[in-house]
Amino acid sequence: MRPQTRYAKPAGGYVAYQAFGEGARDILFVTHWGTNVDAMWDEPALAHFYQRLSRNGRVICYDKRGTGVSDPVPLATLPTLEAWMDDARVALDAAGSRRAVVIGDTEGGPMAMLLAATHPERVEKLVLLNTYARWRRDDDYPIGMPAPTVEKLVSLYERHWGQDPAMMHLTAPSLEGDARVEEWFMRYQRLSMPPGAATEMFRWTTQVDVRSVLPTISVPTLVLHRKENRHYRLPFGHYLAEHIPRARLVELPGADCYPLFTPQADDVLEEISAFLSGAPVEVRVERELSTVLFTDIVGSTDLVARLGDSRWLDLRAAHDDVVRRHLAAFRGREVKTTGDGFIATFDGPARAVRCAWLIRDSVRSLGxxxxxxxxxxxxxxxxxDIGGIAVHLAARVMGLAGTGEVLVSRILSDLVVGSGIVFEDRGVHELKGIPGPRQLCRVVRVP
Structure with missing residues (x-):
């Protein structure tokens, strides 16, 4: 029986979701970026996979904004990991789920990792299935795909999307030659999104880098990876297991990874069922991934001397009101004031940057x-209150910012790929009390 598709509406458009199955726990399934929650039930083997998964609990699936039957997004402003994380939280809230096991499959993995690190109170356990923290090769990430290989794959996606099953032959080679499945696969791609959007979306997913998130994941984590996987290669899984605290890696035979419903999927379901057996794990949340913002009024001492105490207090009150209005608009949490500035946290880095940028522009009207x-x-x-090295690092970054400047760490800029926010390199700096050099970036444009 097909589950009913329902809609929830966060800021920015409608998100389509389904909830099916019963049980003591909820399971949020976050998969590849090209989905359609209505059309996925047209393939009996895929429907069977989800029905078997639902024996472990109530399964929640959704189409991210920009795909399937959720609202489209402009190609010029593709969603960020942060926006897709918001879609997941919206689907959980709409389904009445307080806490869920999160399964991050293929390109859904990075967002699932960000969700688990940012909102550990919402994630009971994490399963990472044939996924990665970063796709592209770098000097400190030799297991990544070389740039020419990535560009070749992007070109193949554009040429074959919805017209040729060649990509399925790469990601699920056991299905090659099955004409019925190949036809369904191409139709499913067309119903997920058109080729132009698919190409830009795939290019964006190859630029994602969540390596900095991995050490902050505190929930029990299972990494499942196919040994012969040619698309999401086995070293990607090893890297995740080595950098997520207490994560366990299980290497599975075979090469099939997407779509999920090949005969090889049975061992995936068995491993997930074993991992989920037993009572739900209660985790006391004492640490979480956040974006920390420090602001400071430039030349406040001179302003006090020039204006006098009374006028200065009025000006500071007006400044504080502007800051608090923007914090509320961008879901920022005020931690405390510092006399002439604020300390705040955000559950998304792009929101934090946009908030800081608008605060800077708005207070200029006050002089x-x-x-x-x-x-x-x-x-x-x-x-x-908040503590930890991340707080000290944000304070040191602000200390290096010039008048009217919004300065960020390189880690933050890596997490907002696709947001349209433009950065300028500000070089590598030694920050007092912070081990190791840190690369900083200046925000130069915010859409």
């Missing part, structure tokens, strides 16, 4: 200039 520093990292939750 005030600020500087701002941001960093994304693990913070300690200290009974209304």
């Amino acid at each position: 005030v200039e600020i500087r701002a520093g941001l960093h994304t990292g693990e913070i300690e939750l200290l009974d209304g």
Whole structure:
């Protein structure tokens, strides 16, 4: 029986979701970026996979904005990991789920990792299935795909999307030659999104880098990876297991990874069932991934001397009101004020940058200039306050910012790929009290 498709509406458009099955736990399934929750039930083998998965609990599936039967997005402003994480939270809330096991499959993995690190109170356990923290090769990531290979794959996606099953032959070679499945696969691609959008979406997924998130994941994690996987290669799985605390890696035989419903999927379901057996795990949340913002009024001492105490207090009150209005608009949480500045946290780095940028522009109408520093990292939750090296790092970043400048760590800029935010390299710096050099970036444009 097909589950009913329902809609939830966050800021920015409608998100389509389904909830099916019963059980003591909820399971959020986050898969490849090209989905259609209605059309996936047209393939009996895929329907059977989800029905078997639902024996472990109530399964929640959704189409991310920009795909399937959720609202489209402009190609010029593709969703970020942060926006897709918001879609997942919206689907959970709409389904009435307080906490769920999260399964991050293929390109859904990076977003699932970000969700688990940012909202550990919503994630009971994490399963990472044939996925990666970064796709592209770099000097400190030799297991990644070389740039020419990535560009070749992007070109293949554009040429074959919805017209040829060649990509399925790469990701599920056991299905090659099955004419019925090949026809369904091409139709499913067409119903997910048109080729232009698919090409841009795939290009974006190859630029994602969540390596900095991995050490902050505190929930029990299972990494499942196919040994002969040619698309999401086995070293990707090894890297995840080595960098996520206490994660367990299971290497599975075979090469099939997407779509899920090949005969090889049985061992995936068995491993997931074994991992989920037993009572739900309760985790006391004392640490989480956050973006920390520090702001500071430039030349506040001179302003006090020039204006006098009374006028300065009025100006600071007007400044504080502007800051708090923008924090509320971007889901920022005020931690405390510092006399002439603010400390705040955000559950998304792009939101934090946009908030800081608008605060800077808005307070200029008061005749005030600020500087701002941001960093994304693990913070300690200290009974209304925050602590940890991420907080100190954000403070040091602000200390290097010039008048009217919004300065961020390189880690943050890596997490907002696709947001349209433009950065300029500000070089590598040694930050007082922070081990190791840190690359910083200046925000130069915010869409």
